[in-house]
Amino acid sequence: MTVIQKKSDNPIAHLSAEDIEIIGKELDAIRDRVIADRGERDARYIRRVIKTQRTLEISSRAVLLFSLFPPAWIVGTAGLAVAKILDNMEIGHNILHGQWDWMRDPKIHSTTWDWDHVSPAEQWKHSHNELHHRYTNVVGKDNDLGYGIMRVDEDQPWHPAYLGQPFYNFVNACFFEYGIAAYDLELGKNLKDGGHKDPAFRARARAVGRKIRRQVLKDYVLHPLLSGPSFLSTLAATFTANLIRNVWSHSVIMCGHFPNGVETFEKTSIEGETRGEWYLRQMLGSANISGSRLLHIMTGNLSYQIEHHLFPDLPSNRYQEIAPQVRALFDRYGLRYTTGPLPKQVASAWWKVIRLSLPNRRSDRRQPVAPAPLVSSGTA
């Protein structure tokens, strides 16, 4: 008795507890089939992506040494932006999830990897893998819901400060990596309740400081200096590449859990959750992006957010392959597989941010639901 939906159109009202466990078993079977088949082809894939990223990054930076010359600026900036996106999305995010740990290659491992990002890998792994993936879309538990600064669910109480949230979201998009670092530190909460005096917090803050210094030194001092007369134009180029990477990853990540059709859950709803119910929450709490193979790689296969949330540790190149099986399961059990092209999903997520900056009438959501097999009534 866990997943609680207060909506009148409870999307799981038609499922029995038994159905949910069968769904869990079927998903386990999909996972087992991939693991049994995982091997050389997958290892070749990630190594090829890493090689491509490194070659692209170093050649783009070489081209930018001559960034005074406008075509060099454009080519170098575009290349560097793509390299940074690949580093963060298809490579960093997925390696830090442990998707490639099975290769036993200490150079491509969740415990040794670091990424081109101001949030240290250790801290990101905690807030992302441990909290977000475990408490996906549970209001009050999953800080990814609005990142602690926005209201993205009708059930979050409104406050006048949220009027500015379209603006905060825009600023967050432009400087997303800093937003993530602050979020991983739980900076706002720690500043407010005095947690910033805690030695553990201070150590983590220092680690972020070190990472920021190294990133800034590389992108905004050393690389421009190496460019000699092109100092300023290279500075502008690396700034632009970081901006593009930030806006891109922000857009992709907004599409994962904010668009229309994605469900949220109550804190109490996950007490004593079974494996099947956990899977069900991931199924309903995530949204995909449809598009080309290139788009999937550039999103780090987070365009298969549903598959990723079901199986966060399967190699990312496999999500596309299992998607038809997962979708068939949704169809068979009458569940909504939320997906759409990138512009539509981004617009949908932004519309939610704008809409919920204003107070909504909560009454329509407070109506008692029709009794359904899985809905417990005491906590709504």
Add this chain to the structure above:
Amino acid sequence: MTTTAPRRPQKVTFRDRLSRLAGAVTTPLLPGDYLDLVAPLRAGAPLRGRIVAVRPETRDAATVVIQPGRSWQGHQPGQYVRLGVDVDGVRQWRAYSVTSTPGAADGLISVTVKAIPDGKVSNHLVRRVRPGTIVQLDQAQGDFVVPEASPERVLFLTAGSGITPVMGMLRAGLHVRADVVLVHSAPTRDDVIFGPELRALAETGALRLVERHTDTAGLLGVDELAGLVPDHLDREAWACGPVGMLDAVEGYWASHGLADRLHTERFRPTVISPGEGGTVTFTGSGVTVEADGSTPILDAGEQAGVLMPSGCRMGICFGCVVPLREGAVRDLRNGDLTTAVPGDGVLVQTCVSAAAGTCDIEL
């Protein structure tokens, strides 16, 4: 891929400054990560090798010729090298005797591998690996070597691929310095690895070769040695072969009070036989617990007061991974077994792994 540079107390050289600067430019990667793309065998890189040829020796053995990286420090005849080979995408480490001559002019080294039934790595190396493949290497190690001042009379007792370290010694010219008798067992004449080369040496009188073809003549018993090599106990002896043979030989030499004249090489010192549950030792904290086959190692460790890293406790976040130094664990989600022998350093998720036999966890 950590960015932390090792702290050095000595004076900072120009080279150090340069590499620190290069590190600041490539952060969070290391300059070496880029150099690896073009020069994986360069000096200063983690030791690797490139396979340049695979030559069949018998129906189930092959010699793998490797160009070692620039940091290779050479070997002594009889020593082995640990090879890290990616099989089905998973890195597996195994030790093989070096069979080439030290300091060969072409700079190449070779190991000779016999495919054992169900042997993941040996079958891969004998039958599937292609020239051009990069493998991970360790420096040569092992004390199965003949000392610089070699004894006058030497006896080698070998079986199967146990001939490989001895071949390394013979190729280095041991038979020129000493009187050598080699007693070697293999199922048939054609199964004798390096058969033609050994027979050629025997024909020229460089050594005395006793071949035992066990398919027809049965296994060699230690009691037969006196008949085959009357002065066997007066010789300095080196034995390499299956565990059963080594146990018998060691017992025999010990019973004559001559254990110090016998040197053995055990290639597969531990055989992991997975079961349900087992004794888990946390090697760093010195804690040992009995864990059943359904208790996650994380829980078992925590109950015993070990400071275990942990995270989601459901197999998602990889916050709890620790190295399994030796032993076997079973994934509680799907029953998959992961085994490790020393040196593998396999990392396991303790929250979803239970002991499947005796386990040494490095923590």
